[in-house]
Amino acid sequence: MKLRTLPRTLTGLAVIGLAGCGGVQSSLDPAGVEAREISTLFWTVTIVGLATTFLVTACLLLALYGPHRIRSRLAGHATILALGIALPVLILSGLLIYGLVLMQAGQARSGRAESEITITGKQWWWRVAYHLPDGSTAVSANELRLPVGEAVALHLESEDVIHSFWAPRLGGKLDMIPGRTNTLTVEASEAGLSRAQCAEYCGGAHALMAMDVVTMAKSDYEAWLVREAGPAQAPATELEQRGSEVFFAYGCGSCHTIRGTEATGVAGPDLTHVGSRHSLGAATLANTPEAFAAWLVSNQHVKPQNLMPEYEVLSDEELRAVAAYLDGLE
């Protein structure tokens, strides 16, 4: 690399690097309390590390090329004791105490969680069950909604292999281990849309197991929760009615639940309000009728080895009807 192209190269690298700072899944752009603490810790440790590197490099250069007087001072006992023992002990102790304080804060937060959500990892989707104050449960899938400013306890479970829940803008990762419930307490600090990802390899489609996280004001959240717990919307148009007939004729209700109908299956995601989600297939596809149709007919291409059979047997007319019906379940 010639020296005169260096500025251009460095600028290019800087642009690419800075692009990682923002985005819907960036832990450097916190939208939750724990994420902010982690982000602060990250920057603190990074800056301290950079400063230490700078100091060490400066000492090295001085030791190699510096004037004789400075070099002999560097070689002295006092320097080694101060810069080699006292300074590291101070810095590392400081960081340790800071880290411990953060962990304690996390523990305190988990004690004052005001609501609970159980998230179950399955290959390769998420079952999200909201526990309402009256004791009932509203089951949904592949999208997590949280109120702003309130600590929520996420009970993380798994029904097959080890998954890991990670919403970078809200907090850190926590594994979902079969046979065990781990609890992660998160508190969102601003409203908006972010994205969570499975963070433990769980099989072929692990990379396609993500989740939309929507944080909203508390009053909006409560209104939404009431709607989510309620039964599905009845089909509004004739096409949707036909789609509902096709849905039940092909036995879809034996694996999927639509509250308020005779569909009560649990092998696949709950579809009661699937039309109102931000994405389909665990954040793999956009939420459009075309995506529904593509999933029904060729889901093994979208997410290989997933549990759902491909319904290539649906005619074009049936496919359009079912896609319209599912899209209308808002």
Next chain:
Amino acid sequence: MAASAPFGRPMTGRRSTRRRYMLRGAAGMLVLAMVAGSVFALSGAYNVAASVKHFYITDRLIKLVLWRSIDLHSHELAKAPATDASAIRLGARHYLTGCMPCHGAPGRPQSPVITGMYPAPPNFGEVALDWQDEELAWIVFNGLKFTGMPHWPGADRIDEVWPVVSFLQQLPSMSPARFDTYARTGSEGEASKNPTLGLCAGCHGAGGSPPVSAAVPPLHGQSEAYLLRALEEYAGNRRQSGMMEPVAAALSASERQELASAFAAMPAPAIPMRAAPPETPTGLGETIAKSGLRERNVAACLSCHEGDRSPHFPKLRGLSKAYIATQLRLFGSGVRGDTPYGRIMQKVAQRLDAEEIETVAAYLERTLTATTRRAPP
């Protein structure tokens, strides 16, 4: 002149001379053999006529290779399952249409066209069969090269071959009168209405009579769309069965439609087909059929196969345990995975283990009731 390359030192002297001449001789013989072979093949001097028999020594050599090959390769097959009277009857039904045209039967001679083949299919009415069960099964399943004996049309369906073998082992001692009892179908009523229907009824039963064996599904009151699709899949080699593929391929499209409608319209028989299989103590079969297996993501069988569902999903109640279990195994192993509907069931069957397949099949057979069939229009 000394050749040196292959041996590292010049070939001079008596020993190296002898080696050189031997090499040249061997090369020459090889060339001569190739030339002779080409002359033999291209000249056409060898007479391939079926009317000209082999030399005695050639015939013995061919038979030796045949017996040794069958003996060795039949060891690959599993042991023959236990046989019973219904298996023999099923084998007899297949023999009538699938084997008798070439192999004859007690009291029924072979056509002169058949006896003109070389090698000719042995007439099982006269010749004693001296094979073990596994060897017979191997021959029936794989066929024999350079004879007219075809391989079994149903790929991977060795389970269908055993009933045929059971019947074949009975043939040497069978009198013509006894063979005639096997040849008669029990459904004379249907046969007089429609001979093709009578042929189907010979295995599948019709009206008040049950199928000839537990391995054969009753078709009474089955969904018409499903029956038609099954026949089309058999005819198109998308569904494997050595017994059904030749039958379906011989039917025209309108005949298939007629047969599907006729069987769909039949009411369920008034009598149970056979003694109900025993109830499992755990009730696992009923659980799987009605609620599925939640932890293994298996949906309930009856949530698709009963009620107001697509007519392409066959009704299951009343099918025999043996038939349902066989089909689930075929789905799970991918043998029935060549069709779009088969691929849907393949995913379900793969999640069941052998014991679960047996118990759910037993439950579904046990719950045959006349009222669970679709009422005829």
